[in-house]
Amino acid sequence: xxxxxxxxxxxxxxxxxxxxxxxxxxxxxxxxxxxxxxxxxxxxxxxxxxxxxxxxxxxxxxxxxxxxxxxxxxxxxxxxxxxxxxxxxxxxxxxxxxxxxxxxxxxxxxxxxxxxxxxxxxxxxxxxxxxxxxxxxxxxxxxxxxxxxxxxxxxxxxxxxxxxxxxxxxxxxxxxxxxxxxxxxxxxxxxxxxxxxxxxxxxxxxxxxxxxxxxxxxxxxxxxxxxxxxxxxxxxxxxxxxxxxxxxxxxxxxxxxxxxxxxxxxxxxxxxxxxxxxxxxxxxxxxxxxxxxxxxxxx
Numbered sequence: 001x002x003x004x005x006x007x008x009x010x011x012x013x014x015x016x017x018x019x020x021x022x023x024x025x026x027x028x029x030x031x032x033x034x035x036x037x038x039x040x041x042x043x044x045x046x047x048x049x050x051x052x053x054x055x056x057x058x059x060x061x062x063x064x065x066x067x068x069x070x071x072x073x074x075x076x077x078x079x080x081x082x083x084x085x086x087x088x089x090x091x092x093x094x095x096x097x098x099x100x101x102x103x104x105x106x107x108x109x110x111x112x113x114x115x116x117x118x119x120x121x122x123x124x125x126x127x128x129x130x131x132x133x134x135x136x137x138x139x140x141x142x143x144x145x146x147x148x149x150x151x152x153x154x155x156x157x158x159x160x161x162x163x164x165x166x167x168x169x170x171x172x173x174x175x176x177x178x179x180x181x182x183x184x185x186x187x188x189x190x191x192x193x194x195x196x197x198x199x200x201x202x203x204x205x206x207x208x209x210x211x212x213x214x215x216x217x218x219x220x221x222x223x224x225x226x227x228x229x230x231x232x233x234x235x236x237x238x239x240x241x242x243x244x245x246x247x248x249x250x251x252x253x254x255x256x257x258x259x260x261x262x263x264x265x266x267x268x269x270x271x272x273x274x275x276x277x278x279x280x281x282x283x284x285x286x287x288x289x290x291x292x293x294x295x296x297x298x299x
Contacts, residue, residue: 038186038194038256041081041114042070043105045121045136052105053087061122061163065135068167069120072175081114111291114142115194116182122167130159133166137174139182143195143292144251149181193233193253196267197293198274200224200247206298208283210247215281220298221247227277228252231270267292 044062046052056063066083073080086108109117116139123134132154139149151174155166202209210221218226221242229237233253240250258265271287271294278285278298288295 038115038189039079039081039113040073040139041083041086041109041112041117041142042066042073043083043109043117043119045119046105053091056084056087059122061124061133061167062120064164065120065122065167065171068164068171069118069137072171072179073118076179081112083108083112086112109142109291110197110293112142113291115189115292116140116148116185117142118182124163125157130157131155131161131163131166132157133163133170135167135170135174137171137178139178139185141185141189141195143197148185149178151178151181190256192236193255194292196249196252196254196270198228198249198252199293199295201295201297202245203297203299208298209244210242214283220283223281227274231273231277267294270294271296 044052044055044059044066046055056066070080070082090108118137118139121136121138123136125132125134134152134154136152137150138147140147153170153173155170158166160166200210208214208220210219210224212220214220214223216223224247225239228239228249229235233255236251236253237249238251240248242248252270254267254270255265257263258269267289271289274294274296275285275287278296284299286297286299288297
């Protein structure tokens, strides 16, 4: 009796001081809703030059896995971009052609506005003893290509044809660690800003070039580089190169939130600042925005 009483007392004390699993998940989810401001797109793994639509059409397990991973982010309060919806829109706009397969997936990602993409690969191993699903999930920053979180898990071998259950089983083994790692990286994005790629182009009828002196006695390229470096979030900007009619910054960081108002800060706002800067130098320009790539055309 003493042993039973002691065991019961210990369990009661633990129940009082250790939060249950549901409350832990709820607390995590609540934290993520406020912290996960970066956008996520879940995409299927495809080989170079492989038709991504064919991958989805020919492998139901891949479609299921992409849906399951996206659903997990949605349930935890993350902001997601629907890959399949974007793919259909691109097809409707005749952007999906055989001669563009090598760049299509990257174009779709860069135009989506997603800060991260999560690539899902499914391996289905079926024999007489049953089926084993291996799931590999990797998160990348969209514009730099940096890998931020990677997990692999297997369902274990079961005598079943229910691939969806096996995918769910495999993903549940890795879900918490994968999302926690990615959360750390989204916190880093809050600290260092999200990445933009900025293209400065000269209109074919432009009367000046990047080596022209402008107001203040500086070359145009010099003035642009100094302004971008000074305006980038925490000064994080990298000039990739300058040619006769183009100047490219392959990474310019902007904040997730306006530093004064704490409202969301997006690429269009940064583009507006660029246009204003150029106008202050008596230079007219227009802008186009595709996802987080800015195209500034100097007239």
